[in-house]
Amino acid sequence: MKPNRNDLLNALNEQQLEQIAEYAVPMDAHTLDHIKERFWQKVQHEQDIELPPTLTLPKKRNNWIKYGLAAALISCVAVTGAAASGVAWVDELFQPLFNRSYVVSEYGTFVTSSDINNGIEMRTLAAINDGETAYVLFTLTDLDGNRLSERMDLYDNYWLNTGTSFSVKQIAYNPETKTAAFSLLSHGGSKLTGKTISFKLRSFFGQKSEAKHSALTLLPYDYVSSHPIAEGRFTSEVNGGGGQDFQEAFPDLSQVHVLSSNNDEVEFQAMKWAVVTNIGFLEGKLHVQLQNNKPENHFKSLYFADEHNNVIWNHNYSLSFEKQSVSHSEEYIFNDINNIEQLRGLTLQAEYFEYGDPIEGTWKNTFKLASSLETMTVPHQEVELRDDQLRLDKITLSPLNVTLQLSGKPLSSMDELPKLQLKLKNGNIIDLNTTNSRQHEQGVTTIYSFADIIEPTEIEAILIDGNRVPFQT
Structure with a gap:
C-alpha cells in the first residue's frame, strides 16, 4: 500500500527535527527543503512512487545529503510501523546505523517489507552489503499480547534464500510498543549483490531465562567407581555437535564412538528435565551422556567444580543425537580427564537455559539488496x-x-x-x-x-x- 504523501512530509515534526539537529546541519528553510527532496528521492527509488510536482531532485550530491538521509530515515520509519514508539525508540533501534549515516545513504537499502502471522509482525527495515557480508536490521512486534521480551532466542530458525553462515543478535526491546529489534549477519560474497532476498523465520522463543546452574545429585567419582568398565558403541545417530575444531575431531559422523546407555537416570538438584544416563572413559577421555526430555531447553556447558564452585574442568566437545520421540541424547567429552582420581571431590555441574513455550508461525520478508560497499x-x-x-x-x-x-x-x-x-x-x-x-x-x-x-x-x-x-x- 502506498503511503499518504502528506503523512510522509508531515512526519518531519518538531520533536523529530530536534533529534535530527544533533547530527544535521542547521535547520533553516533551505535545508529542510533539501531534506524533503532527498527523502522523496529515496522513497521514489525504494517504493516506485511519483514525486509531487512541487518537488525537484538535487542535481549534485552535497555534504548535507548524508545528514538529510538520516532525517529521511527517521521519518520513513515513523510512518512504516514504529511511529507509536516515538523518536527515542527510533534512535535506539537504529543506533548501529544512525551514527554512521554515510554508510546507509551511499549503499544502504531501506526496506518496508513486513509479514504478520499468529499476531506477530516481522518487518525488515534496512540492509547493507559489502560483497562479502550482508547486515540486515529487522523487528518483531507482538500485535495481540505480551509474548516478547529483552531476552529472546530465534533458535537458528532463520535463513536467507542465498548466503551462508547466518547469525542474529537482539539489539533492543521496547516494552511500550512490544517491539524487539535484531541485526542479522549473512556471509555469501558477491552472490548477495543486487539479488532479491527472501528472509524467513519459523517459530522462536519470546522468553529466555538467565543462565542457570545445577549440580548432579550423585558425585561423579562414586558413579564411575560403581561402573568401572564403560561400554561403548559406534553409531551413526550423531547429527552435530560443538567444540573447537569440531570437524577435525569428528570428520565422519557416520561412525562415532559414544557411551552405551546404562538406562540410569541420575537427576540434577534443581533441574528436572534432563538426567545423566552414563559416565565413563572411552579411549582415555571422560564421556558424560545425558537425556534431555525437554529439547527446547538447552545446555550451555557441562563442567566439574570443586567444593567452592570453582570450575576445574570444562567439556571440550558436545555431541547431539537424532531426536527420539520427545527427547534426545547428548554426550559431553572431557579430553583432559583421563583417570578416575581426577574426579575425586568434584561435582558435575550444568549451565543451562530454560524457555517458555515457542511462538509458532512462519514469516517471510522479501527485498532487493543494493550494490555492495566499496572496500x-x-x-x-x-x-x-x-x-x-x-x-x-x-x-x-x-x-x-x-x-x-x-x-x-x-x-x-x-x-x-x-x-x-x-x-x-x-x-x-x-x-x-x-x-x-x-x-x-x-x-x-x-x-x-x-x-x-x-x-x-x-x-x-x-x-x-x-x-x-x-x-x-
Whole structure:
C-alpha cells in the first residue's frame, strides 16, 4: 500500500527535527527543503512512487545529503510501523546505523517489507552489503499480547534464500510498543549483490531465562567407581555437535564412538528435565551422556567444580543425537580427564537455559539488496606472522569486516590463521573471529566480520598476531 504523501512530509515534526539537529546541519528553510527532496528521492527509488510536482531532485550530491538521509530515515520509519514508539525508540533501534549515516545513504537499502502471522509482525527495515557480508536490521512486534521480551532466542530458525553462515543478535526491546529489534549477519560474497532476498523465520522463543546452574545429585567419582568398565558403541545417530575444531575431531559422523546407555537416570538438584544416563572413559577421555526430555531447553556447558564452585574442568566437545520421540541424547567429552582420581571431590555441574513455550508461525520478508560497499585497501609494511610460512599480501576493510589475503603453505587448520584485533581511537580493543575462509591457487582469503557496523574513522590500528598496522582514512 502506498503511503499518504502528506503523512510522509508531515512526519518531519518538531520533536523529530530536534533529534535530527544533533547530527544535521542547521535547520533553516533551505535545508529542510533539501531534506524533503532527498527523502522523496529515496522513497521514489525504494517504493516506485511519483514525486509531487512541487518537488525537484538535487542535481549534485552535497555534504548535507548524508545528514538529510538520516532525517529521511527517521521519518520513513515513523510512518512504516514504529511511529507509536516515538523518536527515542527510533534512535535506539537504529543506533548501529544512525551514527554512521554515510554508510546507509551511499549503499544502504531501506526496506518496508513486513509479514504478520499468529499476531506477530516481522518487518525488515534496512540492509547493507559489502560483497562479502550482508547486515540486515529487522523487528518483531507482538500485535495481540505480551509474548516478547529483552531476552529472546530465534533458535537458528532463520535463513536467507542465498548466503551462508547466518547469525542474529537482539539489539533492543521496547516494552511500550512490544517491539524487539535484531541485526542479522549473512556471509555469501558477491552472490548477495543486487539479488532479491527472501528472509524467513519459523517459530522462536519470546522468553529466555538467565543462565542457570545445577549440580548432579550423585558425585561423579562414586558413579564411575560403581561402573568401572564403560561400554561403548559406534553409531551413526550423531547429527552435530560443538567444540573447537569440531570437524577435525569428528570428520565422519557416520561412525562415532559414544557411551552405551546404562538406562540410569541420575537427576540434577534443581533441574528436572534432563538426567545423566552414563559416565565413563572411552579411549582415555571422560564421556558424560545425558537425556534431555525437554529439547527446547538447552545446555550451555557441562563442567566439574570443586567444593567452592570453582570450575576445574570444562567439556571440550558436545555431541547431539537424532531426536527420539520427545527427547534426545547428548554426550559431553572431557579430553583432559583421563583417570578416575581426577574426579575425586568434584561435582558435575550444568549451565543451562530454560524457555517458555515457542511462538509458532512462519514469516517471510522479501527485498532487493543494493550494490555492495566499496572496500578500501589498508597500506602495510611486511608483517611478521606467528606462522612464518604464511605471508600477508593484502588487507581490505569495510564497515562490516576485515579481509586478509594470505599466501604460502596450504592451511590444514583454522588455528593457523592469524589472530586479528581492532584498536579503536577510544582505546577499546575488539577481538575478531574468522567467519569465512577459503583456499585458492593464490593462497587463502579469510574474512573477520564485525559484530556490528564500525566506521573506519573510528579505527586507530589493526593488530595482526600482535603486530600493529596503523590505519588512516
